[in-house]
Amino acid sequence: MEVFLFSMFNGVLYGMLLFMLASGLTLIFSLMGVLNFAHASFFMLGAYFAYQISKYVGFWPALVFAPLLVGVVGAAVERYGLRPVHRFGHVAELLFTFGLAFVMEEVIQMIWGKVPVPYDVPAALNFAAFTWRGLDYSAYRLFMLVVSVGIFVALFLFIAKTRVGLMIQAALSHPQMVQSLGHDVPTIFMWTFGFGCALAGIAGVIGGNVLGTEPAMAITLGPIVFVVIVIGGLGSLWGALIAALFIGIMDNMAISYDIALFPIFAMFGVEREAEGIMRDLVDLTTGGIAPVLPYLLLVLMLIFRPRGLFGTRDV
Amino acid sequence: MLEVRDLHAYYGKSHILQGVDLDVKPGEIVSLLGRNGVGRSTTIKAIMGEVEPQGSIRFKDQEIAGMKSHAIARLGLGYVPENRDIFPTLTVRQNLLLGQKGTRNAARWSMEDMFKLFPNLRERADTPGGVLSGGEQQMLTMCRTLMGDPDLVMVDEPTEGLAPQLVEKVAELLNEIAGRGLSILLVEQKLTIALKISARVYVMGHGEIVFEGTPDDLKNNESVRQEWLEV
Known part of the structure; x- marks a missing residue:
């Protein structure tokens, strides 16, 4: 029971972290038609900024200023990078963000080096929030959960209730009309891009010290975020939420329970004493295949339901 | 002009x-x-x-x-396009609000004026624009542009x-x-x-x-x- 509860907690937490990246990515995609391959790089940038800021003034200012800085960098990338590229079409934009991801990784390595930086959990939150049947649950993880749920609620209220949120919703279907009513749509695009990057930045700030802040963190997480938005349905915030939670929980459950997959292979006639290629199948467990599960899901989704759970258009 | x-x-x-x-x-x-x-x-x-x-x-x-x-x-300069371009997920009221260019309200037309002209729109104020009939959508499009005080x-x-x-x-x-x-x-x-x-x-x-x-x-x-x- 405690294993179930703890992996559930961790699964939700990982899922919310994924959602913070996926929500920005899917918002940018549905508004501007840009699949931002560099999105996870902004997550990484958030972690490094937080490391640098917290070195001088501590974690709490970093929690506020690192995402803001990432947002400004994101807005600048849209204004001076993507916008000029836009008139050459979506393929050019895609290639631009693809290149940008590598450039950002290289720049980060030049500044902070190739090895992980010592960005640690703040001392004030580095204790066990509760202990249950001998298992500790860290206060920092609880804090991450509170921040990510808070961001999620704020995001939905922002989109549904504010005037800018309404403009974003309107521009999803008729950007030209929004502009003809006197609203500066290019500027809305720029700040939505920056806002999406800032959301990824927050995930970097609160996740970087748990997952490790190093130059490969973008490459590690980036593809899974794409899986989330494809499964959820491109452009759907609710889809992104549900898919992120699902993948987060699935990942943690697969590792915690580590169930042997032999019975499944046995149905296909594989014997326990199999030799050669089959030998590897006998020992396979869910924990062993956990890293590939999201991609398996991605492939199945693309075959059977290309528009994802809540998407309105095919990928 | x-x-x-x-x-x-x-x-x-x-x-x-x-x-x-x-x-x-x-x-x-x-x-x-x-x-x-x-x-x-x-x-x-x-x-x-x-x-x-x-x-x-x-x-x-x-x-x-x-x-x-x-x-x-x-x-x-106001523009009412032929294809209407109603924002389908937003309510009638929200569509009208986005017609305003700012939040300051010194326009010739208020939302109340629109509802007086077209009582249908008042009844459907909280309905998503996407489910209105063609005629209602046309009225809404015109009213939305008027809200911008052109x-x-x-x-x-x-x-x-x-x-x-x-x-x-x-x-x-x-x-x-x-x-x-x-x-x-x-x-x-x-x-x-x-x-x-x-x-x-x-x-x-x-x-x-x-x-x-x-x-x-x-x-x-x-x-x-x-x-x-x-x-």
């Missing part, structure tokens, strides 16, 4: 507008008539900055050719696909708008309401203005009607 001189526009390589001249004076209803595909919609899209214009477009004595469409809208409204085929009573209602609304001192540039294919409410009419053919005059002039000019309007 609006002076268009030698307006050209292209879609790719095809030369759609080939030197259009037209004027709209303050408080005047002017109609731009012609068959499908002669460039009527392109003319107002070019004025609005949605299609790149070449030539001169002056609005309130300011050159607007080359400006971005949101800046043109903020000068007081001095000149360009309306593209407002009666298309509407039932006869609704066509009358549109004519009433356009008269009511003009009565408040606004200018209107109405684009129509059919002559029905255009001849009734316009002070002047232009007829377009193949990217140019081929006739300019009063509605009576047009009524008396059999050859123009036959060559450029009647199907």
Whole structure:
């Protein structure tokens, strides 16, 4: 029971972290038609900024200023990078963000080096929030959960209730009309891009010290975020939420329970004493295949339901 | 109020507008008539900055050719597109709110005015715009543009696909708008309401203005009607 509860907690937490990246990515995609391959790089940038800021003034200012800085960098990338590229079409934009991801990784390595930086959990939150049947649950993880749920609620209220949120919703279907009513749509695009990057930045700030802040963190997480938005349905915030939670929980459950997959292979006639290629199948467990599960899901989704759970258009 | 001189526009390589001249004076209803595909919609899209214009477009004595469409809208030019472009997930009320250019409210029209003109919209104020009927959507589109307090409204085929009573209602609304001192540039294919409410009419053919005059002039000019309007 405690294993179930703890992996559930961790699964939700990982899922919310994924959602913070996926929500920005899917918002940018549905508004501007840009699949931002560099999105996870902004997550990484958030972690490094937080490391640098917290070195001088501590974690709490970093929690506020690192995402803001990432947002400004994101807005600048849209204004001076993507916008000029836009008139050459979506393929050019895609290639631009693809290149940008590598450039950002290289720049980060030049500044902070190739090895992980010592960005640690703040001392004030580095204790066990509760202990249950001998298992500790860290206060920092609880804090991450509170921040990510808070961001999620704020995001939905922002989109549904504010005037800018309404403009974003309107521009999803008729950007030209929004502009003809006197609203500066290019500027809305720029700040939505920056806002999406800032959301990824927050995930970097609160996740970087748990997952490790190093130059490969973008490459590690980036593809899974794409899986989330494809499964959820491109452009759907609710889809992104549900898919992120699902993948987060699935990942943690697969590792915690580590169930042997032999019975499944046995149905296909594989014997326990199999030799050669089959030998590897006998020992396979869910924990062993956990890293590939999201991609398996991605492939199945693309075959059977290309528009994802809540998407309105095919990928 | 609006002076268009030698307006050209292209879609790719095809030369759609080939030197259009037209004027709209303050408080005047002017109609731009012609068959499908002669460039009527392109003319107002070019004025609005949605299609790149070449030539001169002056609005309130300011050159607007080359400006971005949101800046043109903020000068007081309103546009009601043919395809209506209702924001489908937003409610009627939210659609109207987005018509306002700012949150300061000193406009000629309030939401209450809109609801008085069209009680249907009041009843459906909290309904998503996407589920309204065609007629209701047309009313909503016009009201949404009016909420931005324009001095000149360009309306593209407002009666298309509407039932006869609704066509009358549109004519009433356009008269009511003009009565408040606004200018209107109405684009129509059919002559029905255009001849009734316009002070002047232009007829377009193949990217140019081929006739300019009063509605009576047009009524008396059999050859123009036959060559450029009647199907």
